[in-house]
Amino acid sequence: MYLRNIAISADDKYRECSILGKSVPVDLVKGGRPRRRKENASRPVQKNLNYRNAQKWFRLSAVANFNEGDYTAEFTFAPEFKPKNVEECEKEIKNFIKRINRSRNKKKLPKMKYLGVIEGKTSDNLHFHMILDNLLNRDEIDDLWTKGRGKNKKSIGFTNINKIKSQNGQDGVIIKANYLTKEFKLENQKGKRKWFASRNLKKPVVERAQNWKYTDSKIARLLENDELEQQLEQDNTGWELIEFPRKNPETQKDELVKLDIRENEYLGTMIYYRMRRRE
Numbered sequence: 001m002y003l004r005n006i007a008i009s010a011d012d013k014y015r016e017c018s019i020l021g022k023s024v025p026v027d028l029v030k031g032g033r034p035r036r037r038k039e040n041a042s043r044p045v046q047k048n049l050n051y052r053n054a055q056k057w058f059r060l061s062a063v064a065n066f067n068e069g070d071y072t073a074e075f076t077f078a079p080e081f082k083p084k085n086v087e088e089c090e091k092e093i094k095n096f097i098k099r100i101n102r103s104r105n106k107k108k109l110p111k112m113k114y115l116g117v118i119e120g121k122t123s124d125n126l127h128f129h130m131i132l133d134n135l136l137n138r139d140e141i142d143d144l145w146t147k148g149r150g151k152n153k154k155s156i157g158f159t160n161i162n163k164i165k166s167q168n169g170q171d172g173v174i175i176k177a178n179y180l181t182k183e184f185k186l187e188n189q190k191g192k193r194k195w196f197a198s199r200n201l202k203k204p205v206v207e208r209a210q211n212w213k214y215t216d217s218k219i220a221r222l223l224e225n226d227e228l229e230q231q232l233e234q235d236n237t238g239w240e241l242i243e244f245p246r247k248n249p250e251t252q253k254d255e256l257v258k259l260d261i262r263e264n265e266y267l268g269t270m271i272y273y274r275m276r277r278r279e
Contacts, residue, residue: 003219003269005210008056010064011202012277014171015239016056019214019271055181058115058195060204062131062177065113068164070134072176075145076127076157086194089118089126092156093196099144100136109135111200117180118194127157129180131173134163171276178245219269229258232273239275 004022009015075096083089093116101111113133120126132141138161145156164172184195213235222228229241243256260272 001216001268002211003214003216005213007207008060009205009207010060010062014060014063014174014274014276015207016060016274017272019219019269021268021270022211051184054195055184057204058181058184058197059174059177061197061201062115062173063171064202064204065115066131066133066164066173068166068172070164070173071130071132071138071141071161072164073130073132073141073159073161074127075130075159078155078157081147081156082123083126084123086118086126089128090196093118093128096145096156097198100141103140103144104136107136111198112136113198113200115177115180115197115201116195117183118196119183131164131176131180216268219271223261228271232275236275238278240278242274242276244274 002022003019005017005019007015007017077083077089077092081092083092097112097114104110104112112135114130115132116128116130118126118128141161142159145159146153147156148154164176166172167175180195219228222231233240241258243258244260245254246257246260247253248255249262258273262270262272264270
């Protein structure tokens with residue numbers, strides 16, 4: 001039986017791929033079945049959506065829209081400005097983004113691109129993180145996290161704004177996106193989404209399934225001979241496999257792998273892997 005090879009790409013420099021049975025639905029595609037050669041990944045909107053889909057969309061969107069040199073930022077609230085709940089926090093964020101875009105408009109700059117996550121288990125420690133572009137400098141952004149004017153101008157809270165950098169050879173954008181999505185599983189259980197994104201982001205692209213490259217028997221042979229990694233890189237010229245974190249299904253310990261291979265009694269073998277464009 002043939003298996004489908006699905007790739008979801010971020011700006012033609014990073015992709016997340018799955019080798020699946022033909023009956024397994026594809027993540028981030030309406031109805032679970034790609035119908036065109038290339039189509040935009042669907043943005044997760046339901047509060048009870050599979051948290052792994054939300055993590056994947058967030059991570060792929062981050063890579064598609066941001067680079068090293070863009071910003072990662074944390075914003076907190078001083079005691080006098082602490083929001084009472086997530087809804088009040090969201091309102092403060094919206095007003096903050098409006099101030100940033102007004103400032104950018106005066107400089108004839110486009111609206112800000114951003115991804116963000118609200119964190120905090122109680123109203124006492126609500127704060128938020130963002131990945132944002134670098135068209136305003138850090139001092140300008142910090143100066144807009146304020147209320148009032150002139151002598152009455154007050155800082156809403158602390159800011160910590162840094163340029164995104166690679167770490168130990170790993171893409172800094174992916175590292176930050178993985179960190180920001182760490183609580184998505186908990187949010188899914190509570191039925192409350194606490195991440196947000198601008199509407200002007202480039203969308204990840206779902207590429208048409210390659211139905212002819214792999215079969216059950218071919219995959220079994222490659223795994224038996226420990227040749228699957230080599231075959232995948234050979235079949236994707238100009239791309240290389242990269243390590244990513246997963247929880248070992250047997251030991252439940254965190255580990256870094258290049259292939260996540262799962263066996264399902266009803267769906268068969270499922271293989272997940274990530275690749276980046278060779279430099």
